[in-house]
Amino acid sequence: MDLASHYNNLFTESCEKISNDNYVIDTQIDDLCDNRLGITLLIRPSEEIKNSIQLFLNELKGIDASQYYYPNSDIHITILSIISCYDGFDLNNITIQDYVAVINKCITGLNKSVINLHGITASPSAVMIQGFPSDTSINDLRDNLRSAFKQTTLEQSIDKRYSLFTTHLTVVRFRKPIKNKDLFLKTLHKYRDYNFGKFEIKNLELVHNDWYQRAEFVKTLSDFKI
Template identity: 60%
Template sequence: MFLKVDKYFLKINGSNHSLNENRIVSMDLKKHYDILYKESIEKIVADTYHIEHEIDSPSDHRFGLTLLIRPDSQTKNRIQAFLNELKEIDPDQYYYPDSDIHITVLSIISCYDGFDLATISLPDYVAVIEKSLVGIHDLEINFQGITASPSAIMLQGFPNTNSLNDLRNKLRVNFKESGLEESIDKRYAIQTAHSTVARFRKPIENKEKLIAILEKHRDFNFGKVKVESCYLVYNDWYQREKWVKELKEFKLG
């Protein structure tokens, strides 16, 4: 089985992916965030990290359909305080504004060049999501510490219950059975509750200071988010507000 975060794979237990294995991954989430951080820092030190040139490309027309969660304002305030420290030492990197910070529940249609909302029946997608949300409640996510990938910095999210994995599994099954256009798990099977908050779009100016700030926040408590709504959005690759269209809000019971 593979855990994938921001274009980065970790092999887990040497087994193939199945829906029931999500609980195993959830229990080992801290360990996998730690491995991801260690290996990504090694890449930063060795100058083998990845720069995301696509962020500034005017020819990037990749769009898709995503179900996501947005953290509350208090959590966002703590995130921005962290990002402000990073901006002071390296202002040229890409830092997420409050409007763009999210946790992906599931990428229903992964972004691709040419995707058009006019080609799908939105009410059908809404119906599948509503069906999947039945019985989903008590969804809380603790944002405790940060991790990294070779191209980004992320908050570590830890769900308090299995509700997030249960919802993802129900969505996988229900969309597969629906016959609707979807590309769930085509790129990777999402298992985490991370939130990407910064991306490397330029060479890192001061690696030592960057790593020092990351180390300072490795176990920082950014807050606990009680999830009251999920949002279906049409989005670009980076979930930028100027491209995102909120299509439907789903209240959790």
């Protein structure tokens, strides 16, 4: 299935679930005892694009401020969750340079792809900005990383949750029952084909992160120039 069709099917199915109160509320967002941590390879859009996204989020906040809205500092696209967040993960138990070495090998010759952020989609638990890469470089990199890490004995949990092939940005998570649900859905449809802009991938970040990539818990482990 192509990326546009995947996003479209996800949006249609999720809006129906939201309309029927079958959406998923994340009960751990406000849990002060949530110690799930891991490491992730990611990219971040430009500040201009983040600010464009905030205009959309501000409109949703005006309808229902009780949901979890991502600040600019936390907005990202996951290239690969190398160690998915889990309770008890300790950075001291791995050797960061071993992971950096694998990634450096895999990014050799990587193109400076452009990602076009056009429209929004949703899941039963979140709202996302749709990302469309200009070529196959990101998914080629993902495949190379999958193959390279499988050939090592390094701790990793790649694709344990699901096999990632999209370039979306999660910007809202549901943490309370949605207020003004009809207007909330109407606003999602309003931004269904909104152009948030495009940016060139100039670097990747390997980070130690919590489940929500909150800046206060994120530590940059390495930065990779493309």
